[in-house]
Amino acid sequence: AQSVSQHNHHVILSEAASLELGCNYSYGGTVNLFWYVQYPGQHLQLLLKYFSGDPLVKGIKGFEAEFIKSKFSFNLRKPSVQWSDTAEYFCAVNAGGYGGATNKLIFGTGTLLAVQP
């Protein structure tokens, strides 16, 4: 079965610090990968997604992620965080390409990021 691991459960950074959140998945075939963000009291919003092609994916709000197939990883990065980036971040994977049979996503347990001003 597919699974997604996010090893950083809680990260605290100061403004302007660089961010890298880890995400590893277990599935040997073609995958689609996603990062979602949930701001306090809100629903999930898509940050970025990888289907194929350039393994370095750029998303909204200055976030980017790199797909490293050999490491089964899809880490999220941002060069300089802001207080407004305080949120919970979820990595998710869909196996099988083209959405597979049902396009269902498996989520990691999330990383809570707190940015101190």
Add this chain to the structure above:
Amino acid sequence: NAGVTQTPKFQVLKTGQSMTLQCAQDMNHNSMYWYRQDPGMGLRLIYYSASEGTTDKGEVPNGYNVSRLNKREFSLRLESAAPSQTSVYFCASSEAGTQRNYGYTFGSGTRLTVV
């Protein structure tokens, strides 16, 4: 605004009571999903519907039932609520089978407390 609408936003139930969470999307998406979100456990899939007329179990289906009423609506029912079902429930929809968009659109959630 287009998107996924969930009702109610908040609900308190007594153990053993039943209720239905409603979800509707107006994006003409084929697939719809119910997740529950619990602290430290991320989002876990309860049930999903790949297309109108089909439903399937996800990771944590016990204690729940679903109905895909039509292409727009996908409801989640708790027949006999238990305290372990206290959670935030999210409905989502997506465009299945194409490469245009694999992201989900999420509703704003239902915060359910079972006492």
